[in-house]
Amino acid sequence: MARGVQAGVDSVRDAADRGVRLTGGPLMNGKALEVGTVAAIAIGLLVWPLLTPQVAHFYGSLSAIYALIGLSLVILVGWTGQISLGHAAFVGVGCYFGAKLLNNDVPLVLTVPLIGLIGAAVSLILGIPSLRLRGVYFTIATLAFGAACQQYFFTRPEVRGIAADQVPRADLVGIQTTSDRGLYYAVLVVLAIALVLAYNTRRTDVGRVLFAIRDSEQAAQAMAIKIAPYKIGLFAASAALASIAGLFYGMLFQATPAPEQFSVLQSLFYLAMPVLGGAEALLGALVGGTFLAVGQPLVNMFDVRLFLVTSIALLLTLLSGYDGVTGALKAARKAVADAVRGEPVRYGSFVPHEEVDHTPPRVHATVADSPPPVGSVVRVRIVPGVRS
Amino acid sequence: MERFFGYLVTGLANGAIFALVALGVVVIYRVSRVINLAQGAIGVFSAFVFHYTLMGDFGLPVAVATAGAILVGAVLGAGVEKFVVRPVQSRGALATLTATTGVLLLLTELTVQLWGPNNPVIASVFPDTLVRIGNTGVTVHQIATAGLVILLAGGLYWMLAKTWVGVGITAIAQDPGAARIVGLPVRSIVTLTWAIGGASAALAGLMYIHLNSLDQISLTFVLISSLVAAALGGFNSLPLAGAGGVAVGLIFSFGQGYQPVAGIGQLLVFIALLGVLLVRSNKPTLDVVSEF
Numbered sequence: 001m002a003r004g005v006q007a008g009v010d011s012v013r014d015a016a017d018r019g020v021r022l023t024g025g026p027l028m029n030g031k032a033l034e035v036g037t038v039a040a041i042a043i044g045l046l047v048w049p050l051l052t053p054q055v056a057h058f059y060g061s062l063s064a065i066y067a068l069i070g071l072s073l074v075i076l077v078g079w080t081g082q083i084s085l086g087h088a089a090f091v092g093v094g095c096y097f098g099a100k101l102l103n104n105d106v107p108l109v110l111t112v113p114l115i116g117l118i119g120a121a122v123s124l125i126l127g128i129p130s131l132r133l134r135g136v137y138f139t140i141a142t143l144a145f146g147a148a149c150q151q152y153f154f155t156r157p158e159v160r161g162i163a164a165d166q167v168p169r170a171d172l173v174g175i176q177t178t179s180d181r182g183l184y185y186a187v188l189v190v191l192a193i194a195l196v197l198a199y200n201t202r203r204t205d206v207g208r209v210l211f212a213i214r215d216s217e218q219a220a221q222a223m224a225i226k227i228a229p230y231k232i233g234l235f236a237a238s239a240a241l242a243s244i245a246g247l248f249y250g251m252l253f254q255a256t257p258a259p260e261q262f263s264v265l266q267s268l269f270y271l272a273m274p275v276l277g278g279a280e281a282l283l284g285a286l287v288g289g290t291f292l293a294v295g296q297p298l299v300n301m302f303d304v305r306l307f308l309v310t311s312i313a314l315l316l317t318l319l320s321g322y323d324g325v326t327g328a329l330k331a332a333r334k335a336v337a338d339a340v341r342g343e344p345v346r347y348g349s350f351v352p353h354e355e356v357d358h359t360p361p362r363v364h365a366t367v368a369d370s371p372p373p374v375g376s377v378v379r380v381r382i383v384p385g386v387r388s
Numbered sequence: 389m390e391r392f393f394g395y396l397v398t399g400l401a402n403g404a405i406f407a408l409v410a411l412g413v414v415v416i417y418r419v420s421r422v423i424n425l426a427q428g429a430i431g432v433f434s435a436f437v438f439h440y441t442l443m444g445d446f447g448l449p450v451a452v453a454t455a456g457a458i459l460v461g462a463v464l465g466a467g468v469e470k471f472v473v474r475p476v477q478s479r480g481a482l483a484t485l486t487a488t489t490g491v492l493l494l495l496t497e498l499t500v501q502l503w504g505p506n507n508p509v510i511a512s513v514f515p516d517t518l519v520r521i522g523n524t525g526v527t528v529h530q531i532a533t534a535g536l537v538i539l540l541a542g543g544l545y546w547m548l549a550k551t552w553v554g555v556g557i558t559a560i561a562q563d564p565g566a567a568r569i570v571g572l573p574v575r576s577i578v579t580l581t582w583a584i585g586g587a588s589a590a591l592a593g594l595m596y597i598h599l600n601s602l603d604q605i606s607l608t609f610v611l612i613s614s615l616v617a618a619a620l621g622g623f624n625s626l627p628l629a630g631a632g633g634v635a636v637g638l639i640f641s642f643g644q645g646y647q648p649v650a651g652i653g654q655l656l657v658f659i660a661l662l663g664v665l666l667v668r669s670n671k672p673t674l675d676v677v678s679e680f
Contacts, residue, residue, distance in 0.1 A: 152655040
């Protein structure tokens with residue numbers, strides 16, 4: 001590795017000596033495109049309920065709730081490379097405990113963070129023993145956890161409450177949630193906050209450490225990173241998001257659903273979201289959530305089961321080789337950008353890294369008339385020995 | 389004491405089935421380093437094919453239908469390897485694990501879609517007559533299940549230890565590259581292993597629906613129990629996986645028997661798993677290939 005890095009540094013130094021200046025990509029600026037896309041999506045999400053009949057608002061709310069669950073799985077699967085097959089249990093925790101808090105007149109604005117804390121606390125039951133667990137052992141632990149929750153804890157009357165307990169629809173700081181449209185906006189606010197938090201976490205040191213752990217635990221360990229706190233912390237955050245989604249799930253149905261709604265199969269169904277939408281991009285959660293929520297009324301028209309369609313879609317997505325819908329879009333965008341700009345210039349082992357968007361802008365070498373001014377800062381990211 | 393023996397027999401019979409599924413998981417993991425989460429679903433699907441198609445629609449005799457169901461399981465196992473796992477294997481462990489999850493969901497839902505959510509009441513292959521052992525009544529079916537599993541586990545063990553295919557599997561498990569250089573048909577052997585796994589899952593499924601009613605909850609429980617059993621052996625050791633299966637069956641049976649609360653078995657299995665994982669994961673040798 002060290003030799004590769006040295007060669008890369010040498011070639012950059014070489015390039016600088018020959019008057020090559022390193023700049024950001026001049027065409028199809030990635031940042032502008034990204035901001036534009038996000039703005040367009042945000043406006044679309046805000047405006048559509050005003051144009052559609054009431055019946056669509058229920059599925060809108062459901063999409064937003066699923067998107068929240070999807071986000072919790074995107075950060076778990078996409079950021080740490082761990083799969084949870086028991087996430088529906090956290091949704092259940094949020095739903096049942098949320099009903100308890102709301103029925104005791106705790107305001108919604110307090111209930112949301114409280115449920116997040118409860119979900120995170122419950123996740124520690126799993127997270128702490130999994131301190132030393134890797135990959136599939138963790139997955140099996142989540143599976144057994146999901147089954148134990150569904151079969152044991154959620155059947156307890158103290159947890160679930162009496163059958164079909166009413167869940168009140170409280171206000172979220174002025175947003176009325178008595179209508180499905182209002183509830184949709186309330187969930188959207190929470191979802192937006194979660195997305196912004198996640199987006200910013202990705203760009204901090206914590207985010208970089210998480211990606212380092214995902215790419216190679218051994219390498220991260222060799223760099224004296226303590227892995228366990230990061231993994232447990234992220235799992236707790238993921239569980240908190242899923243629990244908050246569960247709180248709104250109960251509010252949407254205005255009842256505490258039967259434990260079968262939080263079964264292991266339901267967890268597998270939720271796992272389709274990061275796969276279908278794409279686990280690399282946060283927006284994959286929105287795509288996956290909408291797919292699952294809108295899928296129900298669509299498949300009702302043909303006498304097919306939604307889980308069946310979802311599982312086929314999941315397998316086809318995996319076989320397609322793209323990282324879900326957002327991955328396919330990204331690949332398409334890159335193909336267009338490359339066609340417009342041509343291949344980036346490469347020097348030795350110094351190659352701009354193309355798949356990762358949580359780094360400084362893509363670096364391209366362009367030949368300048370004069371050497372770069374003394375003292376100017378050139379930011380480069382060197383990927384040792386990946387290609388050419 | 390009477391109750392104790394009753395629970396013991398039920399636990400052993402169920403545990404034998406979990407052990408059988410776990411053996412399939414371990415054999416597959418050894419050659420392809422993939423945990424086949426769909427193992428239980430393959431068994432259930434084959435069992436439903438046995439009941440509705442082979443016995444129901446075609447009216448085949450029990451022995452022929454059983455052979456047919458095992459063939460279905462083998463074909464499903466090989467098919468999953470060839471058309472789902474192999475294409476995504478280059479994309480890492482995460483993708484393969486998700487892919488087998490997809491197959492699990494697909495087969496389960498296909499079962500419901502094709503044959504409805506009602507649990508079939510299936511006549512046992514073996515007679516349900518009671519045999520008195522001391523004060524406890526044991527059905528012939530329970531004894532036959534346990535005996536069959538011991539026979540099968542022994543056969544599997546013999547095949548892996550003595551036959552050419554078994555030696556090939558061990559070779560691939562230890563060093564796929566070297567196995568290829570020596571001239572072993574690595575791909576065919578890997579597919580064959582998945583077929584063996586599928587067949588054993590089908591057999592387990594057949595025996596399970598004779599012992600218990602079958603629905604989606606009990607399916608996930610078969611899956612979890614067998615995975616816990618396989619995890620006990622670090623996904624590597626056949627004897628440990630078998631013992632794990634029996635242990636899970638006993639835990640479940642005794643828990644449910646002495647403390648008849650809904651879901652107590654699942655809770656105990658979860659707690660047992662956490663305990664096992666804590667003990668086992670202290671050892672850094674989880675991924676080291678051990679001998680059978």
